[in-house]
Amino acid sequence: xxxxxxxxxxxxxxxxxxxxxxxxxxxxxxxxxxxxxxxxxxxxxxxxxxxxxxxxxxxxxxxxxxxxxxxxxxxxxxxxxxxxxxxxxxxxxxxxxxxxxxxxxxxxxxxxxxxxxxxxxxxxxxxxxxxxxxxxxxxxxxxxxxxxxxxxxxxxxxxxxxxxxxxxxxxxxxxxxxxxxxxxxxxxxxxxxxxxxxxxxxxxxxxxxxxxxxxxxxxxxxxxxxxxxxxxxxxxxxxxxxxxxxxxxxxxxxxxxxxxxxxxxxxxxxxxxxxxxxxxxxxxxxxxxx
Amino acid sequence: xxxxxxxxxxxxxxxxxxxxxxxxxxxxxxxxxxxxxxxxxxxxxxxxxxxxxxxxxxxxxxxxxxxxxxxxxxxxxxxxxxxxxxxxxxxxxxxxxxxxxxxxxxxxxxxxxxxxxxxxxxxxxxxxxxxxxxxxxxxxxxxxxxxxxxxxxxxxxxxxxxxxxxxxxxxxxxxxxxxxxxxxxxxxxxxxxxxxxxxxxxxxxxxxxxxxxxxxxxxxxxxxxxxxxxxxxxxxxxxxxxxxxxxxxxxxxxxxxxxxxxxxxxxxxxxxxx
Amino acid sequence: xxxxxxxxxxxxxxxxxxxxxxxxxxxxxxxxxxxxxxxxxxxxxxxxxxxxxxxxxxxxxxxxxxxxxxxxxxxxxxxxxxxxxxxxxxxxxxxxxxxxxxxxxxxxxxxxxxxxxxxxxxxxxxxxxxxxxxxxxxxxxxxxxxxxxxxxxxxxxxxxxxxxxxxxxxxxxxxxxxxxxxxxxxxxxxxxxxxxxxxxxxxxxxxxxxxxxxxxxxxxxxxxxxxxxxxxxxxxxxxxxxxxxxxxxxxxxxxxxxxxxxxxxxxxxxxxxxxxxxxxxxxxxxxxxxxxxxxxxxxxxxxxxxxxxxxxxxxxxxxxxxxxxxxxxxxxxxxxxxxxxxxxxxxxxxxxxxxxxxxxxxxxxxx
Numbered sequence: 031x032x033x034x035x036x037x038x039x040x041x042x043x044x045x046x047x048x049x050x051x052x053x054x055x056x057x058x059x060x061x062x063x064x065x066x067x068x069x070x071x072x073x074x075x076x077x078x079x080x081x082x083x084x085x086x087x088x089x090x091x092x093x094x095x096x097x098x099x100x101x102x103x104x105x106x107x108x109x110x111x112x113x114x115x116x117x118x119x120x121x122x123x124x125x126x127x128x129x130x131x132x133x134x135x136x137x138x139x140x141x142x143x144x145x146x147x148x149x150x151x152x153x154x155x156x157x158x159x160x161x162x163x164x165x166x167x168x169x170x171x172x173x174x175x176x177x178x179x180x181x182x183x184x185x186x187x188x189x190x191x192x193x194x195x196x197x198x199x200x201x202x203x204x205x206x207x208x209x210x211x212x213x214x215x216x217x218x219x220x221x222x223x224x225x226x227x228x229x230x231x232x233x234x235x236x237x238x239x240x241x242x243x244x245x246x247x248x249x250x251x252x253x254x255x256x257x258x259x260x261x262x263x264x265x266x267x268x269x270x271x272x273x274x275x276x277x278x279x280x281x282x283x284x285x286x287x288x289x290x291x292x293x294x295x296x297x298x299x300x301x302x303x304x305x306x307x308x309x310x311x312x313x314x315x316x317x318x319x320x
Numbered sequence: 321x322x323x324x325x326x327x328x329x330x331x332x333x334x335x336x337x338x339x340x341x342x343x344x345x346x347x348x349x350x351x352x353x354x355x356x357x358x359x360x361x362x363x364x365x366x367x368x369x370x371x372x373x374x375x376x377x378x379x380x381x382x383x384x385x386x387x388x389x390x391x392x393x394x395x396x397x398x399x400x401x402x403x404x405x406x407x408x409x410x411x412x413x414x415x416x417x418x419x420x421x422x423x424x425x426x427x428x429x430x431x432x433x434x435x436x437x438x439x440x441x442x443x444x445x446x447x448x449x450x451x452x453x454x455x456x457x458x459x460x461x462x463x464x465x466x467x468x469x470x471x472x473x474x475x476x477x478x479x480x481x482x483x484x485x486x487x488x489x490x491x492x493x494x495x496x497x498x499x500x501x502x503x504x505x506x507x508x509x510x511x512x513x514x515x516x517x518x519x520x521x522x523x524x525x526x527x528x529x530x531x532x533x534x535x536x537x538x539x540x541x542x543x544x545x546x547x548x549x550x551x552x553x554x555x556x557x558x559x560x561x562x563x564x565x566x567x568x569x570x571x572x573x574x575x576x577x578x579x580x581x582x583x584x585x586x587x588x589x590x591x592x593x594x
Numbered sequence: 595x596x597x598x599x600x601x602x603x604x605x606x607x608x609x610x611x612x613x614x615x616x617x618x619x620x621x622x623x624x625x626x627x628x629x630x631x632x633x634x635x636x637x638x639x640x641x642x643x644x645x646x647x648x649x650x651x652x653x654x655x656x657x658x659x660x661x662x663x664x665x666x667x668x669x670x671x672x673x674x675x676x677x678x679x680x681x682x683x684x685x686x687x688x689x690x691x692x693x694x695x696x697x698x699x700x701x702x703x704x705x706x707x708x709x710x711x712x713x714x715x716x717x718x719x720x721x722x723x724x725x726x727x728x729x730x731x732x733x734x735x736x737x738x739x740x741x742x743x744x745x746x747x748x749x750x751x752x753x754x755x756x757x758x759x760x761x762x763x764x765x766x767x768x769x770x771x772x773x774x775x776x777x778x779x780x781x782x783x784x785x786x787x788x789x790x791x792x793x794x795x796x797x798x799x800x801x802x803x804x805x806x807x808x809x810x811x812x813x814x815x816x817x818x819x820x821x822x823x824x825x826x827x828x829x830x831x832x833x834x835x836x837x838x839x840x841x842x843x844x845x846x847x848x849x850x851x852x853x854x855x856x857x858x859x860x861x862x863x864x865x866x867x868x869x870x871x872x873x874x875x876x877x878x879x880x881x882x883x884x885x886x887x888x889x890x891x892x893x894x895x896x897x898x899x900x901x902x903x904x905x906x907x908x909x910x911x912x913x914x915x916x917x918x919x920x921x922x923x924x925x926x927x928x929x930x931x932x933x934x935x936x937x938x939x940x941x942x943x944x945x946x947x948x949x950x951x952x953x954x955x956x957x958x959x960x961x
C-alpha cells in the first residue's frame with residue numbers, strides 16, 4: 031500500500047489572498063483606521079472655543095462622563111423611546127399587510143404590491159421626509175384640519191409623532207418585504223388543521239402563525255430598531271430642532287460647537303448601543319424563540 | 321359563537337390597519353406630486369387652483385441645485401465603479417476560500433452597514449483631516465465608497481451562493497482549467513447579482529445625507545445636502561419639484577432592476593435583511 | 595504489475611478518509627475496455643467518493659489509481675479525459691444545448707470545423723436533433739439527461755462515469771431511458787462505471803456489479819452471481835428479497851448433504867462442503883426457489899427440504915403472486931409467476947418445498 035498521492039498543486043485558499051488586497055486597503059483606510067481615530071478622539075480633552083482637540087491634548091474620560099448627565103440621558107432615552115414605538119408600530123402594521131399580500135392576493139397583484147414597496151424603499155429619504163413635512167407639517171394643507179380638532183402642529187407631542195411617522199414610512203415597507211418570505215414559509219394548512227380541531231381563526235393565528243414567524247419578526251424588528259436609533263435625516267427635518275436624535279446631537283457637536291471629542295464620544299456610545307442591540311437580539315432572544 | 325365574532329372583529333381590524341397604512345404611505349407622495357404642479361407662489365391649502373410647471377423651471381434654473389446634482393451624479397458613478405471592482409473581487413475571493421474565519425471576515429466586510437452613517441462620516445472627516453486631505457470631492461468620494469462597498473459585496477456573495485457547485489465541476493471535468501471555468505461559468509451566472517448590487521449602490525450613493533453632510537465643504541456638496549439646506553432655509557415647492565424628479569429617477573432604477581434581475585430575486589437575495 | 599492492454603482503469607488498495615470517517619477502505623477493482631460495471635450500495639457506502647476519486651475532485655490518501663496504465667497522481671480533473679454525468683446533469687443554464695455539448699470539445703482544442711459536426715452527431719445519437727438552439731431551462735428532465743449524456747460522450751472519453759443516472763426521473767421515464775442508455779453506451783463502445791443505490795439500475799445496466807458497504811467492497815460479480823451466490827449477509831439482503839434461517843451446522847446428513855439446525859429447531863439439508871461446523875450461520879433462500887405444495891405431501895427426499903406453514907396473506911401483484919407464510923422459523927415469502935391465479939388461500943396449511951442447493955450458507959454478519 032504505497033503512499034503515492036500528492037497534494038494538488040494550486041490551493042484555492044492561497045490564490046485568493048491577493049484578491050483581498052483592494053478590500054483590505056479600502057476597509058483599513060476608510061473604515062477601521064478612521065473608527066480607531068474616532069475612538070481615540072473621544073478620549074481627548076476639548077478646550078472650548080477651539081476646533082476639535084489640539085494635537086497634544088491629554089486623555090480624559092470627561093467626554094463620556096458628560097454623557098451621564100440627565101440632559102444627555104434625556105436625548106438618549108427619547109431616541110430609544112421613539113425608535114421602539116416606531117419599530118413596534120411598524121411591525122404591527124407590516125404583519126397583517128404581509129399576511130394579506132401572501133394569502134389573499136393573486137400572484138400578479140402580489141408582484142405589483144412588491145414592486146410598490148420596493149419602489150418606496152428605494153425612494154430617497156429626503157423625498158419621503160419632505161413629503162411628510164409638506165403634508166402633515168405646520169405649513170401644510172392639513173393645518174386647518176388639525177387646528178379644528180384641537181391639535182397644534184407645533185406642539186411637542188405632534189412633532190414626536192411626526193418623527194415616529196417618518197420612521198414608520200421606511201420601516202413598514204422594509205418589514206413587509208422581510209415578512210413576506212417568513213409568512214410564505216408557514217404552511218397555511220397548519221391553521222386549517224387548528225381550525226378543524228376547534229380553534230377560532232384568531233386563536234389559531236395567535237398560537238400557530240405568530241410563533242412560527244417569530245424569527246422573521248425578530249429580524250424585522252432588529253433592522254427597524256437599529257435603523258431608527260441611527261436615523262439622521264428624519265429627525266433633523268421632522269424634528270424641527272425640538273426633537274433630537276443621537277445622530278443629530280453628534281452633528282450639532284460638530285457643526286455648531288466644533289467639540290469633536292464630545293461628538294466622538296457620543297458617536298462611540300451610539301455605535302456601541304447599536305452593536306449591543308444586534309448582539310442581544312440575534313443571539314440571546316432568538317435562542318429563546320427558535 | 322364568541323370565537324366567530326372575535327374572528328370577524330379581528331379580520332375587520334386587520335383590514336382597517338392595512339387600509340390605514342397604505343393610505344399613510346401613499347398620501348404624502350401624492351400630495352407632493354400634486355403640489356409640485358401648484359401654480360401658486362406660496363404654500364396654500366389643497367387642492368391647488370391651477371397647475372403649472374413653474375417649480376420645475378425654478379429647480380432647473382437654480383444653480384445651487386444643479387451643482388449639487390452634478391456632484392451627486394459624478395460621485396455616484398465613480399463610487400459605484402470603485403465599489404464594484406472592490407466588492408466583486410472580494411466576494412469572489414471570500415467565496416472560494418475555505419479557511420476557518422470566513423464567516424467572521426464576511427461580517428467584518430459588512431460591518432459598515434451597522435454603523436450609524438453620521439458616525440462613519442464623522443470618523444472619516446477626522447481621519448482625512450489628519451491626513452491633510454482637504455479636497456471636498458475627494459473626501460466625499462471616500463465616504464461614498466465606504467458606504468457602497470458592503471452592498472456590492474453582499475449582492476455578489478448572495479449571487480455566488482446561488483451557483484450550483486456541480487456546474488463548476490462539470491466545466492472542470494470537461495477540460496476547462498479553474499480559470500476558464502471561472503470565466504465561462506461562474507462570472508456569467510453571477511452577473512445579474514453583480515448588476516443588482518451596482519444598482520443598490522447607486523441608489524445608496526445618490527440618497528446619502530448623513531455621511532455627505534459631514535464631509536461636504538462650501539464649494540462641493542451633493543444634491544441631498546443642497547436640498548436639506550434649502551428645506552431649512554426656505555420651505556418652498558421647488559423642493560417638491562426636485563422630489564418628483566428624484567421619484568422619476570427611482571422609478572427608472574426600479575424598472576431597470578426588474579428588467580435585468582427581476583424583483584423577486586432581489587427580495588430573495590435578502591438584501592433587505594440586516 | 596503491468597496492466598493488461600484491455601484494462602481501462604485500475605483502482606488498487608485505495609483509502610480515503612474525511613476526518614475520523616473512512617469513506618473508502620482498501621478498495622480494489624478493475625474495469626476492462628468496453629465493460630460496464632456498477633458500484634452499488636446504500637448511501638454512505640463510499641461509491642460517490644470513489645467516483646470523485648476517479649474523476650479527480652478528491653485525492654486518495656493511499657493506493658493507486660491508473661487509467662489506461664497512466665498514474666493519476668497529481669492529475670487535475672481536466673487532465674484525465676474522463677467523462678462524468680452528474681446526478682442532476684449540471685447543464686450550463688446560460689448556454690444553449692449546442693454550446694453545452696461543444697464545451698468539452700472546445701477545451702480539448704478540437705478544430706472548429708469539426709466541432710459543429712460532432713455536436714450534430716451526438717444530438718442525433720441521443721435523439722435530440724434540432725435542439726441545438728434550446729436552453730436547458732426550456733427542456734424536460736428526460737431531455738436534459740440526454741443533453742448531459744451527449745455532452746459527456748462528445749469528447750470520446752476513455753472512461754465514462756454515471757452518477758445515479760436515472761434517479762432524478764420518475765418511474766415510467768426511468769424504465770424507458772434505461773434501455774436507451776444501455777443501447778447508446780453499447781453503440782459507442784464506451785467503458786462505463788455506473789454509481790447507483792438502485793439495484794434495478796445496476797442489474798439492468800451492468801456486466802459486473804461491485805457491491806459496496808461502509809467503504810468496503812462486499813462482493814464483485816455478474817448480476818447472476820451476486821443474486822444467486824451472495825457471499826455476505828449484506829449482499830443477500832441488499833439485492834432482491836430473501837428468506838432467512840439462522841442456526842448452526844450440526845453434522846452430516848444422508849447422501850453427502852449436511853444437516854443445518856435452525857434456532858427454531860428445524861432441520862434442513864444443505865449442500866457440502868460447508869464452511870465449518872459449530873459456528874453460527876445464516877441461510878439465504880430466495881423466494882422464487884420455494885414451491886408451495888399441499889400439506890399432505892410426503893416426507894422429503896434426500897437433498898430436499900419440506901417445511902410446514904400456514905398462509906397468512908396472498909398478494910396478487912399482477913405478473914407475480916406473493917405468498918406470505920408463517921413457518922416455525924418466522925415469516926416466509928414465496929414468489930411465483932402468476933400463470934393461473936392463486937392456488938392457495940389465506941389460512942390454508944401448506945408445505946414449503948425447496949432443494950438443499952438453493953440454500954446459500956453465509957456467516958452471520960457480525961458488523
